[in-house]
Amino acid sequence: MATREQRLKFMAEALDMAEEALQTSEVPVGCVFVHSGKVVGRGRNETNETKNGTRHAEIVAIDRMLASGFQLEDFQQTDLYVTVEPCIMCASALRQIKIRSVVYGCGNDRFGGCDSVLNVNTDEGLDGTPYPAEGGFYKDEAILMLRKFYVRENTNAPQPRKKANRVLKTGDLDIESSS
Amino acid sequence: MSSTSFEITRIPTPDEQRALTTETVYTTTISPQKTSQLLSFIAKHLPKLTGIEHVKRVRKTSTFLQVILCQTSAITEEELLRILKDSEWTLGEICQVPDTPPITADQFSKWKDVWPVAFRPPAQNRVEITEEERKYIAGQILRSEQEGVVMCQPKTHAVVASATAQDHPLRHAAMCCIGKVADLELARNDSLVPAKRMHDEPSDTAGYLCEGLDVFAITEPCVMCCMALVHSRIGRLFFINAASGGGISYYGMHARKGLNHHFSVFQCSMPEKSDA
Ligand SMILES: [Zn+2]
Ligand SMILES: [Zn+2]
Numbered sequence: 066m067a068t069r070e071q072r073l074k075f076m077a078e079a080l081d082m083a084e085e086a087l088q089t090s091e092v093p094v095g096c097v098f099v100h101s102g103k104v105v106g107r108g109r110n111e112t113n114e115t116k117n118g119t120r121h122a123e124i125v126a127i128d129r130m131l132a133s134g135f136q137l138e139d140f141q142q143t144d145l146y147v148t149v150e151p152c153i154m155c156a157s158a159l160r161q162i163k164i165r166s167v168v169y170g171c172g173n174d175r176f177g178g179c180d181s182v183l184n185v186n187t188d189e190g191l192d193g194t195p196y197p198a199e200g201g202f203y204k205d206e207a208i209l210m211l212r213k214f215y216v217r218e219n220t221n222a223p224q225p226r227k228k229a230n231r232v233l234k235t236g237d238l239d240i241e242s243s244s
Numbered sequence: 245m246s247s248t249s250f251e252i253t254r255i256p257t258p259d260e261q262r263a264l265t266t267e268t269v270y271t272t273t274i275s276p277q278k279t280s281q282l283l284s285f286i287a288k289h290l291p292k293l294t295g296i297e298h299v300k301r302v303r304k305t306s307t308f309l310q311v312i313l314c315q316t317s318a319i320t321e322e323e324l325l326r327i328l329k330d331s332e333w334t335l336g337e338i339c340q341v342p343d344t345p346p347i348t349a350d351q352f353s354k355w356k357d358v359w360p361v362a363f364r365p366p367a368q369n370r371v372e373i374t375e376e377e378r379k380y381i382a383g384q385i386l387r388s389e390q391e392g393v394v395m396c397q398p399k400t401h402a403v404v405a406s407a408t409a410q411d412h413p414l415r416h417a418a419m420c421c422i423g424k425v426a427d428l429e430l431a432r433n434d435s436l437v438p439a440k441r442m443h444d445e446p447s448d449t450a451g452y453l454c455e456g457l458d459v460f461a462i463t464e465p466c467v468m469c470c471m472a473l474v475h476s477r478i479g480r481l482f483f484i485n486a487a488s489g490g491g492i493s494y495y496g497m498h499a500r501k502g503l504n505h506h507f508s509v510f511q512c513s514m515p516e517k518s519d520a
Contacts, residue, residue, distance in 0.1 A: 157466060157467035
């Protein structure tokens with residue numbers, strides 16, 4: 066079991082991936098997969114670039130890892146560090162690859178599959194293996210990253226969709242289709 | 245010719261399947277002549293009913309009327325008695341009332357036995373599949389048997405994409421089909437002059453390329469795939485075989501409170517070639 070200090074170290078790497086997403090105008094969510102104390106996979110949102118609403122950080126990373134020879138069964142000894150609570154889709158994907166555990170930054174009120182909306186990680190009778198998930202690691206940093214994105218997007222958008230004039234404010238976190 | 249054996253059944257939403265739950269209200273019993281007097285007293289002195297707008301204020305018995313004073317969650321019995329003390333009204337029974345509105349005829353028949361309620365079925369309760377649509381749906385399900393998950397434009401019935409599952413733990417047919425729709429759009433964009441590319445547009449519309457599409461599958465999609473369909477904002481999902489760990493059967497993900505997009509789901513029987 067990683068210490069809190071080790072977890073924060075890996076979460077800082079996940080935040081670097083989120084920062085990379087932000088720089089390329091993607092919703093800033095990033096993740097790293099850790100096996101035997103080493104980062105073995107990285108991902109960040111690519112939904113805009115690919116026009117594919119399912120290319121979340123976790124799915125992108127898993128795809129790359131498998132493509133570069135990472136063995137499926139090794140996910141059973143692998144932990145995920147992701148800046149935002151996995152959405153229901155990713156939470157199910159992580160179950161299906163039998164991830165060992167998930168550590169996340171901030172919660173995902175709209176789509177969260179590891180507590181916020183559903184408990185895909187622990188509910189019984191679903192495909193794959195249940196896993197523990199714990200949030201709150203660099204939570205404020207993860208939220209700040211998302212806020213930066215939405216403020217920037219609003220400045221660029223000719224016609225803001227729905228929630229007009231999002232401002233830097235807690236509780237206004239909108240991580241639509243993005244994590 | 246109308247097809248006879250091909251069945252299309254809409255899968256109820258979690259709300260439509262909900263069992264009766266109740267909350268409690270203070271009531272009083274009066275003679276009918278006193279009604280307007282009591283109602284104006286209630287309006288002036290007692291907390292408004294909140295969240296139970298479907299509940300009728302008055303229940304008739306053979307000789308009397310039983311009237312809701314207010315919810316027990318709004319004030320304590322002690323407070324209520326203090327308010328009633330200087331009036332001509334007395335506290336009667338504490339009664340159960342349904343805490344959500346009935347949205348199906350079945351719920352209504354059960355709910356109203358507990359306390360009178362209004363019944364206004366929501367619009368999506370009355371989805372009708374036309375004869376022409378039945379043929380289209382049968383045809384696309386037959387296609388799905390050959391080609392995997394199929395996505396179509398509901399108005400033109402044009403096939404947008406189809407995909408089978410790949411040898412990969414996450415590349416289920418629905419995920420692959422969403423990916424194909426995206427790739428088609430990318431290819432289309434590449435053929436446009438740069439200024440017209442969607443890349444240059446503000447970003448949060450990406451991933452909505454499947455918005456409103458009909459999706460056909462033989463087997464109910466898993467939780468991952470159902471959430472991918474929610475993210476992609478599809479219109480309707482048709483499948484034949486339900487799955488116990490499927491996103492619809494397990495979580496009712498097509499119409500779950502808390503998710504920002506809902507879609508309709510229909511379970512079908514296996515069509516014959518003559519149905520299409
Ligand atoms: Zn996700
Ligand atoms: Zn699936």
